[in-house]
Every structure is written in structure tokens, then in C-alpha cells.
Amino acid sequence: MNIPTADFATILDRAADSTDRPSADVLKAALQAAELAARKDKLAIPFGSLRGEWRLCFATGASKDQQRGGIKLGRGYYLPKFTPASITFTQQADSIEGTVTNRLLVGSIQIQFSGPCRYPGKKNLLAFDFTEIQFKILGVKVYQGKIRSGKRGQRNFAKLSVASLPFFAFFWASEQGIAARGRGGGLALWVRD
Template sequence: MIPDAPWLLDRERRCRRDGSGLTTADLLGCWRLERIWNKGSRQPASAAAALLRGLAARLRLSADGTGPEGGDLRLANSVRIGALELRFEGAGRLEGRRPLLVFSFERLLLLLGERVLIERALPQPDPLRRPFFALIAAERPLWLAARGRGGGLALWLLEETEGENEARVNEN
């Protein structure tokens, strides 16, 4: 079952009080953006979500070498039109009881297939202004919900787990 806004808002209220219980291991994989809600809205932003789905918006979360129990993550946030991909890559970690996934993007890439057309380092944000996702809930292997720093609510569907991606890479 993919949750609707009222269910997510109720879950978010409980999460603020009790925490979500989500761990780094719950987040690993490639997540496809499915729905978004603007700040304060109970209605999905259907046009914006359709555009982002059309652009194949993805959030890939992987363990940062220390393993899932280490807590550090690598993030890649991307959109794609055909073989042309715009990708932001960086690092993140879980903080607090809720928890927050606090992150910053370190570089921007424009790729055509596997070929890097443009690669730029990004400046580090002020530590007090770093972006984050306030994690609300996840039901593996289906979905993940979080609220961003700007107040919007997002729902992603799991496309592949980290282990599936590694197996696919090793096959080639």
C-alpha cells in the first residue's frame, strides 16, 4: 500500500514525538520519486510530480565504506532525459532520534550516458543551513517518506536495493 497524505501526516506527528525508528540500513537503495506535496497541502502536487517522474528523478543512498552500521551515507540525486543526466553527489548522515538525514552535495555532474560532460565542485553550505530530510516512515521494500528543509513532503518508491545494484554492476 502506498500511503496518502492524511496517513503520512498522522505518522509524521507520531514520529516527531516518538521517532521513526529508521536506520541507515532502511534507506539504502535507489528511490524513484513518486509523489510530492507542497508545504501545508493535503493534495499532491500532481503536475510537479508528473514532471519529476518524467525526468526520472532518483535518490540513491549507499553506505559510505564503513557499512550501514557506520551511519555515513553517499547520496546521488538525479534527473534524466534520455541519456542526458544531471546528478548531484554528496555525503550525509542520520542525526537525532527522529532522525534527520542531514546532507550536502559536493559535486555536480552532467553526463551523457557514462561520459562526463561537466563536473563541478560545489561550495559547502553553512552548517546551520545544510539541507535535510526529516524521515517520517518507510515500508521496505516499497516506499520512503520524508519532509525536506523547505517544508515539502516527498514519497519515493524503492527501485532497487544497494545489493541488487552491486550484483548488476558485477555481472557486467
């Protein structure tokens, strides 16, 4: 399905509106059109456009396509509002460094991952590493601890290359939403609530 370049922003904005969302296939095509336009126009998205809390609205998985030697996108799906997943980006005063926090609420249980992030601006790549985990039940913290390399990893984070870290390659940002391709090849759309 081909989406004209002028129409992808309208479709992405519509997806943020829970009353009149486009089908998963239409949204997936719009995300791909936005990514292609961003690459063609060499779109530069400032770190400030990503700051704040965003609810995951839509995601696709991806798998390797053996026949074509590339990535094959999964169908894609909208995440229900009753199991919200969100991501928050903060920036250290006019720096390329900040923090990322990823939260998932399932019933009364909240799982939160957090750690450092870096947004050098090249190709709109935001590299990150989750170094802490926290669990809450009914809003009460029941566990918080380091994961993987913890404190040591945060100190070494600045020295690691983007190629060795998880990352998002952002290709669309507006007041209503942001969209990116993950390191694994899947696409995601986050929206402001």
C-alpha cells in the same frame, strides 16, 4: 481529510504501485498521518532502512502561511516515470556518515548531484550537502566538477550542525518506500523500482 492511523501504510504502499495510485489529496493526507504517527510513537528509523536507490514518486511544495504562522503544503503531484528522479543513500561501514546522490533524467540528459550525508539518528534527520555535479548526454559524461565548497566543504561537513545544512526528516520506511519532510517543509515519497 483525516486518514486513520492504521490506513496510512496501505495508502503509501498503494502509491508505490503505478496501476492503482490514490489521488494526490489522499496521498498527501496519508503522508501527514504517517508523520504524525511517527512523531507520536517516537519512531526510530535505522540508517540501513534508507540505503539504496529510490525513485521519487510524489512530492509537495510548501510555503509559509502568514495567517497561521506555519507551513502550508502545496497540492502535491506524482512524478512521471518518463522523467525519473532518484536518490541514493550509501552508508560507510556501520557509521552515521555516508553519501547521497540525486539524479534527474530529462530526455537524454542526466544531471547528478552528490556529496556527503550524516544520519545521527536523532529525530530521523539525514543532513546532506551536494558538493559535486555531473552531466551526461546519452550516457556519456560531458562534465563533472565541484560545486559550492567542493573538497573543502566535504572536509568541514562533519563539523557543521544539522541546522545549517539541508536535511530530510524521515517518518516512514518500508521495503516499498520511504517518506520524509524536507527542510523547506515539503513532503516526499520515494519508491523502489
